[in-house]
Amino acid sequence: MAEAIETKDLTLSYGDEVIIDELDLIIPKGEITVFIGGNGCGKSTLLRSIARLLKPKSGAVLLEGKAISQMSTKAVAKQLAILPQSPIAPEGLTVLQLVKQGRYPYQTWLKQWSEEDEKKVTAALLATGIESLKDRLVDSLSGGQRQRAWIAMTLAQDTEFLLLDEPTTYLDMTHQIEILDLLFELNEKEKRTIVMVLHDLNLACRYAHNIVAVKNKKVFAQGKPELVINSELVKSVFGMECEVTFDPLFGTPLCIPHGKGRYILRQKPF
Structure with missing residues (x-):
């Protein structure tokens, strides 16, 4: 697995509160990696640190083997672009x-x-x-x-690495798919390394080559969605009971949450 971005013993904090603790992570080159996890687990904080928008308390972020903290701002900007949550234009x-x-x-x-x-x-x-x-x-x-x-x-x-923090937030279903299809095509055609934070687990499974589940300030699990996502992981990471089956169109993991709702026996599928 070619390494695009790597963290070594990375610890991130806001004041005295540690958000990410001594985290070791390898993000493969030329693939789509998606961070998942519960609210407040540190996904966005981790992404900001990788983009050099947040200084580590300790440890390092390496961009193609070079410590990103030792690179100039323009040198980083020529290799890595980040789209934060809900950006505002003048x-x-x-x-x-x-x-x-x-x-x-x-x-x-x-x-x-x-x-x-x-x-x-x-x-x-x-x-x-x-x-x-x-x-x-x-x-x-x-x-x-x-x-x-x-x-x-x-x-x-014109960077090889694209970082996006919840790029589908506040978008309806149609626009979510349009944006994710666009990013998928950029990866397929131009082999750009894309790292995203997504809340929708099923969309993460559909579009990611590599899933990184974050919990308790660490990487809880990492790998291909079909090898990582199961009901036990969803219960551990999100605290939610569910069934995990396969998406009938793409064959990727499909999470069906338990919960209260109407049960209707249908003779035919929708």
């Missing part, structure tokens, strides 16, 4: 202006906007299917369109 910003922000790491006093920058921005708009929206204000877009615009900005950054 008022009055157009889609094109937002996407152009992705080229900031390549700008210097001597080297301003170039033909290469223009190509990367155009390619990002095309890849996310929002070229026709480039003159629209970001504030005027639907939730799905807005999320595509932010992803286009990260694509314009």
Whole structure:
């Protein structure tokens, strides 16, 4: 397994509260890795640390074997892009202006906007299917369109590694699938290494090559969804009783929660 990102004895905290404790983790290169776990378990904190947005209390994050803490900000930005939860664009910003922000790491006093920058921005708009929206204000877009615009900005950054913190939050089912299909295609066609935090366990299983379950400040389990996800893990990590079967369309694990609800005997499937 080729290593893209690695943590060694990584401890993260907010003040005196330890969130992640001496965590060792390897994220494989060229795959989609999804962090899962209960609320407050440290998934987003871990992602922020990998992106060098949060300084470790101890330990290290390695990006292709190099300590990310010892790399310059621009060097990191040329290799790794992060899309945080619910990003907010400045008022009055157009889609094109937002996407152009992705080229900031390549700008210097001597080297301003170039033909290469223009190509990367155009390619990002095309890849996310929002070229026709480039003159629209970001504030005027639907939730799905807005999320595509932010992803286009990260694509314009032209990094091998994409980190996304709950990219489907607040989106309806249609837009969730659209965004995840887009990320899946980017991985398939361009072999980009994608690391995401997702709340929906079934969607995580469908799209991930590699699942990382976080619990008690540690990695509880890691591996292919079909080898990792079962009713015992769901009970341990989420405290929820469920049955785990197979998605009839994709063959990936499908979690069916126990709980109160109406039972209807149907003669035919939906």
